[in-house]
Amino acid sequence: MRSFAEERDWDQFHTPKNLSMALIAESAELVEHFQWLTEEQSTQLPSEKLKEVEEELADVLIYLVRIADKLNVDLAQAASRKIDINEKKYPAAQVRGSAKKYTEY
């Protein structure tokens, strides 16, 4: 991705601020696929639709990796650290079956 941007001289546009905008725009294209579907329908996408959703997921990942690279963040490590934090924030015994936000506990 780094060389993709460099070959196109797009590095100048790829500030973390701008990339966060591109990331949310791609996330929104994902949301758009689901906005008029029921939750049930969203679990059973026709293959044509699934292919489009797959492309949106890819776009989100691409910008996510790009921001992480720009900020020298190790994404995998950050995610694994965050999962540990979440394990503590939401103890399984306490939150089972509830979608309340942790601050409400």
Added chain:
Amino acid sequence: MRSFAEERDWDQFHTPKNLSMALIAESAELVEHFQWLTEEQSTQLPSEKLKEVEEELADVLIYLVRIADKLNVDLAQAASRKIDINEKKYPAAQVRGSAKKYTEY
């Protein structure tokens, strides 16, 4: 992540529709960090702020992986396929230094 959700009986909430909403909400927390910064400032975050941004990036990745898992999408493969598509959509020789959308070419 799968077992994290299962242990909490949260699987019922994790439909692709709902997860896409959680994903964009996390993306927005990232955007929020950058909204009043200049592009320049966004490239030089103080370490305290960078740590917070790192957590948001992790949250986005967590939900992204979760949706992909729910839809049986191979994220890495999807991203690599998307990069190939982008190589063709935006030929380096043609788009160099321009941020125009490919449809404008």
Added chain:
Amino acid sequence: MRSFAEERDWDQFHTPKNLSMALIAESAELVEHFQWLTEEQSTQLPSEKLKEVEEELADVLIYLVRIADKLNVDLAQAASRKIDINEKKYPAAQVRGSAKKYTEY
């Protein structure tokens, strides 16, 4: 709102680019209220939750009006024009009961 920003010397931050980021961040706080609710539940919010949702709607409107002001856009006129466009894009007789995007017709 103009004087609110001026009194705080916040006008410098209120470029359309930045305001669009603030707008989407507020929209996401709205989304967050609904992400783990069923569609049914989202139509029957408890009064405490409704009050919070009301504040998010207000925030979205505030930034929306602010961007429009910065760009000299007459929001009411723009909306009324857009409604006319939509009337034509989605003829009632043709689209009744379907949530397909107009491009699919």
Added chain:
Amino acid sequence: MRSFAEERDWDQFHTPKNLSMALIAESAELVEHFQWLTEEQSTQLPSEKLKEVEEELADVLIYLVRIADKLNVDLAQAASRKIDINEKKYPAAQVRGSAKKYTEY
């Protein structure tokens, strides 16, 4: 807008949950217009671009009004109440020229 939805039998899709998704998707289309522009450029849009931005602003307003209607929220009142809250959260004398979040004061 109410009759627009009713004539098309779209009321069934217009739950607050779904409308919040449509709202953020429209907000993202706005963000997309600005993502590769500098802040400066975002203040001086060419007229063709401004026309497109105007349509996105209209779309955001349309969905915002639609959600408010569905939840029986008086948008104007909610916004005016929120402005009062903001006046107190961010006293002009204290926050002048700073974009720090109010919690940091």
